[in-house]
């Protein structure tokens with residue numbers, strides 16, 4: 001069976017064709033990074049308009065690369081939550097129109113669950129039950145994933161997502177958006193012990209929550225001192241920048257790894273599956289792997305190309321199809337950020 005999967009939750013317009021045995025027949029991602037770069041973050045209205053322009057060409061391209069026509073599809077799947085309202089509506093409207101025109105079943109995909117399912121696609125083996133861990137630009141969440149359709153939210157950030165902190169600190173250091181890869185690159189030649197940044201909630205094992213806003217402020221104070229936010233006056237050497245980047249990155253990684261293991265202790269789960277853009281971070285991948293080896297926990301981290309937003313991970317729709325979970329054409333978006 002062939003599934004068309006559509007993703008437009010934030011600033012990537014994506015479509016893929018996947019089979020029920022998780023073969024990827026095509027995957028197309030139109031990134032909007034160039035449109036948002038000058039604003040140092042995603043501008044929702046610009047994102048929605050760009051999705052409008054790109055959604056049909058992206059779907060056409062996915063079908064043509066797969067060598068299929070609409071008639072060859074068995075279902076249409078779309079990420080309808082969570083995300084930016086205007087962005088979600090474009091993908092959902094396209095999916096509903098196609099489902100109506102072709103009389104194919106419509107399947108709803110939860111974008112966060114899909115990020116975790118990327119691990120199953122890559123592993124080509126069952127990864128459930130597991131602790132699902134999403135670390136992205138908009139989300140930092142822990143889930144108890146009983147099976148591919150039963151996810152229990154255990155906790156998440158009470159303010160910024162990890163990726164958002166990377167992006168904002170990158171802006172402070174004068175790096176372009178998205179900031180994660182730049183911070184990571186600068187950090188490679190820095191000393192992660194140079195600055196003492198806070199690790200919020202790390203000493204509170206019962207609290208499955210994250211907070212990165214204090215860390216952002218701590219970086220700001222380290223760079224400019226309290227009461228000043230004029231980065232045009234920032235005058236530090238490349239080595240100092242590298243030291244700030246490395247110290248910041250290590251603080252985030254300590255919180256992420258520490259909390260994942262607080263969740264492991266609380267749930268007794270023996271496997272962790274990690275997805276989302278920040279999971280592309282080398283220091284995080286390495287330190288999670290080391291800790292998992294030490295504590296004998298099985299670890300799956302989505303491959304880098306499936307970490308950032310894409311439609312392939314929407315293959316979680318195959319599981320919903322098998323469970324008979326189809327949607328009516330009045331399906332709506334659920335925009336709210338799940339903290």
Ligand code: KG4
Nearest residue numbers: 136137138163178179180277278281308309
């Ligand atoms: O999953 P994603 O594409 O979008 C959301 O659903 O939010 O994640 C994008 C985020 C951005 O904040 C970006 O800075 C971050 O992932 N990111 C990284 C790295 N690569 C991307 N953060 C840290 N290190 C990286 N190597």
Ligand code: ZN
Nearest residue numbers: 115136276309
């Ligand atoms: Zn995402």
